[in-house]
Amino acid sequence: MIYLFCGLFGGAVLVAICKPLFSQDDTLESAIIEETAWDLLQRKKEIILGNIQDLDFEHKCGKLSDEDYQKIRGEMAGEVSLVLEEIDGIESSQDLDALIRHEVSVRKSGSHEPEPALCPSCGEKNIATSKFCAECGAKLIG
Amino acid sequence: MAQVGQFALAMAVVVAAYSIVASLLGIRLKSDKLIASGRNAAIGTFACVTMAMVSLGYLFLVDDFSINYIAEHSNRDLPVYFKISAVWGGQEGSLLFWGWLLTVYSALVIVQNWRKHTAMMPYVTAVLMSSAVFFAGMNLFVVNPFNQIVVLQPGGVNALFVPPDGAGLNPLLQYILMVIHPPILYLGFVGFAVPFAFAIAAMASRQMGDTWIRTTRRWTMVAWFFLGVGILLGGKWAYVELGWGGFWAWDPVENASLMPWLIATAFLHSVMVQEKKGMMKVWNMVLIILTYIMCIFGTFLTRSGLVSSVHAFAQSPIGGYFLAFIVIGLSGSLYLLLDRLNYLKSDNQMESLVSRESSFMFNNLILLASCFAVFWGTIFPVISEAAPEWMGGGVKVTVGPPFFNRVNVPIAIFLMFLTGVGPLLAWRKASTNSLKRNFLWPAGIALAAGVVLFFQGVDHFYAWLAVVMSIFVSLTIAREFYKGARARSVGSGENFVEAVVNLTLRNTRRYGGYIVHFGFVLLFLGWSGQAFTTDTQAEAGIGDTITMRQYTLRMDRLAVEEVQNYTSTKATISLFENGEKVGVLYPERRFYSSSGQPTTEVAIWSTIKEDLYVVFAGPAPDGKKAIMQVYLNPLVAWVWIGGIILGLGTLIAMLPNKKSAPRTSQASRVEEKIEVEQHTT
Amino acid sequence: MNNTRRNLLLALLVLAAPFALAADRERIKEITSNMICMCGCNQLLGACNHLNCPTRGPMTDEVAKMLDEGKTQEQILPAFADKYGLRVLAAPPASGFNLSAWIMPFVALAIGFIAVGYVARRWKSRSPEQAAEAQSEIDTSKYHKRLQDELDNYTPED
Numbered sequence: 009m010i011y012l013f014c015g016l017f018g019g020a021v022l023v024a025i026c027k028p029l030f031s032q033d034d035t036l037e038s039a040i041i042e043e044t045a046w047d048l049l050q051r052k053k054e055i056i057l058g059n060i061q062d063l064d065f066e067h068k069c070g071k072l073s074d075e076d077y078q079k080i081r082g083e084m085a086g087e088v089s090l091v092l093e094e095i096d097g098i099e100s101s102q103d104l105d106a107l108i109r110h111e112v113s114v115r116k117s118g119s120h121e122p123e124p125a126l127c128p129s130c131g132e133k134n135i136a137t138s139k140f141c142a143e144c145g146a147k148l149i150g
Numbered sequence: 151m152a153q154v155g156q157f158a159l160a161m162a163v164v165v166a167a168y169s170i171v172a173s174l175l176g177i178r179l180k181s182d183k184l185i186a187s188g189r190n191a192a193i194g195t196f197a198c199v200t201m202a203m204v205s206l207g208y209l210f211l212v213d214d215f216s217i218n219y220i221a222e223h224s225n226r227d228l229p230v231y232f233k234i235s236a237v238w239g240g241q242e243g244s245l246l247f248w249g250w251l252l253t254v255y256s257a258l259v260i261v262q263n264w265r266k267h268t269a270m271m272p273y274v275t276a277v278l279m280s281s282a283v284f285f286a287g288m289n290l291f292v293v294n295p296f297n298q299i300v301v302l303q304p305g306g307v308n309a310l311f312v313p314p315d316g317a318g319l320n321p322l323l324q325y326i327l328m329v330i331h332p333p334i335l336y337l338g339f340v341g342f343a344v345p346f347a348f349a350i351a352a353m354a355s356r357q358m359g360d361t362w363i364r365t366t367r368r369w370t371m372v373a374w375f376f377l378g379v380g381i382l383l384g385g386k387w388a389y390v391e392l393g394w395g396g397f398w399a400w401d402p403v404e405n406a407s408l409m410p411w412l413i414a415t416a417f418l419h420s421v422m423v424q425e426k427k428g429m430m431k432v433w434n435m436v437l438i439i440l441t442y443i444m445c446i447f448g449t450f451l452t453r454s455g456l457v458s459s460v461h462a463f464a465q466s467p468i469g470g471y472f473l474a475f476i477v478i479g480l481s482g483s484l485y486l487l488l489d490r491l492n493y494l495k496s497d498n499q500m501e502s503l504v505s506r507e508s509s510f511m512f513n514n515l516i517l518l519a520s521c522f523a524v525f526w527g528t529i530f531p532v533i534s535e536a537a538p539e540w541m542g543g544g545v546k547v548t549v550g551p552p553f554f555n556r557v558n559v560p561i562a563i564f565l566m567f568l569t570g571v572g573p574l575l576a577w578r579k580a581s582t583n584s585l586k587r588n589f590l591w592p593a594g595i596a597l598a599a600g601v602v603l604f605f606q607g608v609d610h611f612y613a614w615l616a617v618v619m620s621i622f623v624s625l626t627i628a629r630e631f632y633k634g635a636r637a638r639s640v641g642s643g644e645n646f647v648e649a650v651v652n653l654t655l656r657n658t659r660r661y662g663g664y665i666v667h668f669g670f671v672l673l674f675l676g677w678s679g680q681a682f683t684t685d686t687q688a689e690a691g692i693g694d695t696i697t698m699r700q701y702t703l704r705m706d707r708l709a710v711e712e713v714q715n716y717t718s719t720k721a722t723i724s725l726f727e728n729g730e731k732v733g734v735l736y737p738e739r740r741f742y743s744s745s746g747q748p749t750t751e752v753a754i755w756s757t758i759k760e761d762l763y764v765v766f767a768g769p770a771p772d773g774k775k776a777i778m779q780v781y782l783n784p785l786v787a788w789v790w791i792g793g794i795i796l797g798l799g800t801l802i803a804m805l806p807n808k809k810s811a812p813r814t815s816q817a818s819r820v821e822e823k824i825e826v827e828q829h830t831t
Numbered sequence: 832m833n834n835t836r837r838n839l840l841l842a843l844l845v846l847a848a849p850f851a852l853a854a855d856r857e858r859i860k861e862i863t864s865n866m867i868c869m870c871g872c873n874q875l876l877g878a879c880n881h882l883n884c885p886t887r888g889p890m891t892d893e894v895a896k897m898l899d900e901g902k903t904q905e906q907i908l909p910a911f912a913d914k915y916g917l918r919v920l921a922a923p924p925a926s927g928f929n930l931s932a933w934i935m936p937f938v939a940l941a942i943g944f945i946a947v948g949y950v951a952r953r954w955k956s957r958s959p960e961q962a963a964e965a966q967s968e969i970d971t972s973k974y975h976k977r978l979q980d981e982l983d984n985y986t987p988e989d
Contacts, residue, residue, distance in 0.1 A: 010151070010154060014153065014154055014157040017154075017157075017197075017201060018157070018161055021161065021165060021194040021197055024190045024193070025165065026187065027187075027190065028183050028186035028187045029187050030183075031186075048359055051360070053981070055425065057985040058426070058985070059426055059427075060982060061982065061985065062426075063576075063578075065637060066576045068637035070584055070587070071574065071576040071584055072584060076579055080501075080578055080579065085978055088978050088981070089978070092978075092981075093974070394878040395878065399874070399875075399878070429954070499955065499956075500951060503951055511947050511950075511951060514947075515940070515944060515947050516940075518943065522936055523939075526935050526939075527936075530923070534923070534929065534932075537928060542927040542928030542929070545916075545917050546916065548873075548917075548920060548921055548922070549922060549932060551921060551922075552864070552922040553922035553923070553932065557936050561936075685860075
């Protein structure tokens with residue numbers, strides 16, 4: 009009785025584990041990249057926007073002098089502008105979907121990682137398909 | 151049923167190990183099938199360990215004393231709920247319970263995040279399952295709860311043996327707080343496995359943004375919440391059950407839970423710097439690695455008996471394995487971190503040394519120093535015993551409360567100071583002028599209160615400082631709410647209370663955090679009351695009275711009673727305050743027959759000012775009177791009140807931010823303006 | 832006469848005894864809270880609450896006796912350490928190897944402080960001009976309206 013129970017239980021677990029091995033559909037899950045340059049930029053933009061909102065609020069609460077507030081807000085606005093420009097660059101350079109699909113196929117086909125694109129301006133390693141450097145925003149060659 | 155448990159454990163080890171291999175291989179070969187199989191195996195591990203837990207619980211319920219663990223931790227008369235809590239009452243069961251919670255968390259995390267974080271999840275699975283393999287393996291091979299009792303018969307034959315009754319659960323654990331304290335503490339310990347796994351996964355998959363932090367933000371808070379509540383419940387248990395008048399003795403077991411909590415607190419603060427400014431990336435990795443390692447170390451400390459003596463450590467079967475696991479885990483994580491350092495460069499520079507981010511750095515420093523002090527004090531007896539003689543080692547020393555208090559109290563007070571100052575500072579750069587303006591009133595009022603207190607006769611320096619700091623921090627917190635609400639109500643036209651509520655709901659993390667700070671202040675205040683504890687001991691017969699300050703206790707009755715599991719001697723004491731009867735106390739002494747141990751049930755008369763704490767210490771030598779120990783513990787209630795506020799604040803911080811009403815867009819703003827103009831003309 | 836005086840003195844002593852005890856109670860408590868009860872409970876001597884603890888009574892009496900002899904805490908604690916071993920002290924003495932128990936936490940704090948100061952300084956001095964330069968190159972006014980729109984539509988996530 010106990011052996012039967014153990015067998016059934018073990019069998020059920022084994023079936024659950026092995027089932028995906030024999031499934032047909034390829035989901036391409038392993039090829040998805042969560043943090044593409046575009047994603048990172050979007051995130052960066054959101055962070056700075058949040059920071060600006062916080063800054064406005066802290067200024068209202070009297071934690072900053074007007075002078076500091078103007079200066080820092082100006083800097084932050086500049087940062088957002090930079091990020092927006094980069095985002096525009098990526099979006100206008102290529103169809104976004106095509107960009108993702110390209111990434112996926114590159115990851116899927118070769119077991120090698122794609123050659124990183126070196127930034128001519130700052131030397132940062134960028135994803136092969138990037139058009140602009142994620143670090144300094146300079147245009148990448150090739 | 152024991153066979154089912156054994157089978158399930160063995161299967162758990164195999165399946166979890168397979169899950170690691172399949173996940174990692176799947177990533178390497180870019181095979182979705184393998185990855186999915188690894189995921190199912192992780193969930194399968196959960197099923198297996200659950201089965202083992204169920205069968206152990208069942209064995210307790212049916213009093214199967216052929217199993218060693220059951221015979222040692224239960225007896226027939228034990229109430230059902232204690233039989234269930236006895237599952238984690240001993241070493242074997244508590245490790246199984248640890249492993250089980252880990253698999254529960256793993257399954258939850260996998261189900262919750264599989265679609266959202268496809269690239270990280272196989273790594274997360276592999277990391278979580280590595281711990282699962284360790285714990286299930288320990289349970290299977292080293293401390294197996296399903297082992298049967300075997301006795302050596304004359305003639306060298308082993309035979310099974312079933313004792314007629316079990317030895318019973320340790321009476322000190324037969325208490326409702328002890329039923330829930332370990333699970334809650336473990337929920338905290340194990341909870342940090344999740345952010346740890348995501349941190350490792352982020353490094354392994356080179357996804358170095360703050361995704362891992364944002365994904366696990368709530369998990370971290372949940373774990374931190376449970377760990378904090380667990381520690382407090384442990385203190386409460388010590389207070390009401392151990393009967394020595396206090397709630398925190400700096401016992402190694404207590405320290406074991408405090409250390410990860412301190413590092414996790416640092417982590418909770420410093421992730422904000424990364425989220426906002428993209429700085430301290432490496433540091434956050436270090437912190438979460440340390441937190442999880444400390445959780446394992448805490449479990450190890452509690453379970454191996456390392457601290458009582460080096461020799462106990464050598465005797466304990468699990469010590470070496472735990473140490474190996476800690477060393478492998480720590481060096482593996484740090485190696486990965488060093489390898490990925492290039493990806494973890496800061497995005498920003500620091501604008502000013504007087505800023506919120508720098509205050510977070512000091513907060514981290516202080517919390518870690520405090521953790522180190524606790525760590526060092528906890529393991530120092532081992533170090534001292536193991537140190538060579540020419541260095542002055544080889545001696546058994548004790549590191550007890552005087553050490554920890556003397557070292558940690560100044561650190562804690564400085565931390566309080568930072569708690570007060572930090573929120574006053576703006577991100578990036580706080581101008582000195584506004585800082586002065588914000589600082590002046592709270593500091594001034596706190597100091598004035600301090601002067602008054604001094605003339606009231608508070609001459610204990612640290613206690614005085616603690617009170618002054620508490621006032622200062624409370625005022626800055628109140629000020630934050632006030633200023634925020636005012637700034638809000640100017641724009642929205644809400645009244646003040648509405649503004650405070652909405653303010654909190656719109657930014658739960660910040661204002662929930664302030665509430666947590668306030669809870670911490672109260673807790674600290676209650677804790678500092680310990681400096682003024684007084685006590686007295688007296689023999690009292692029927693009709694006798696004991697007087698302590700304004701309280702008078704009159705012994706009315708002494709009764710002996712047989713209860714299911716123990717014999718109880720209960721005193722009935724009338725309590726008078728300034729001559730007026732205010733209540734009746736029932737201090738009790740129990741004798742547990744199955745284990746032959748006595749325990750005390752303390753009677754506590756608690757007011758917000760002080761606790762009158764009455765212990766039935768035992769019968770007097772003449773047999774007619776009872777020895778009563780009476781403590782007057784100032785401010786203890788505030789520890790629990792502070793704890794509750796701390797918990798509530800954490801819960802608020804976990805709430806999702808209430809979305810603001812759709813903001814008025816540029817267009818509607820123009821419309822509004824037109825409307826206003828039309829109205830005025 | 833002599834007898835009477837002796838009796839009187841005795842009576843006075845007996846009468847005074849409880850008062851002396853009450854006055855000493857606080858001091859005894861102070862000293863015993865720096866010692867560990869040797870019964871194996873690992874609790875502070877003052878906090879050990881075993882019924883019929885075999886060591887608490889004698890040890891406390893010993894402390895009381897030494898206090899009566901006019902000894903101070905600084906003399907009593909080492910005397911106990913000689914008799915029972917260092918283990919009897921609730922915290923190791925700040926001398927010899929045991930000094931490291933006391934010093935290390937503060938050494939660690941000092942090292943941490945220097946490290947934080949160093950890192951903060953480095954972060955602070957890290958090329959703020961570079962960022963400013965990059966910024967000055969682009970025309971922020973172009974994005975001014977975009978920024979306002981983004982801010983209007985921005986709600987902080989959870």
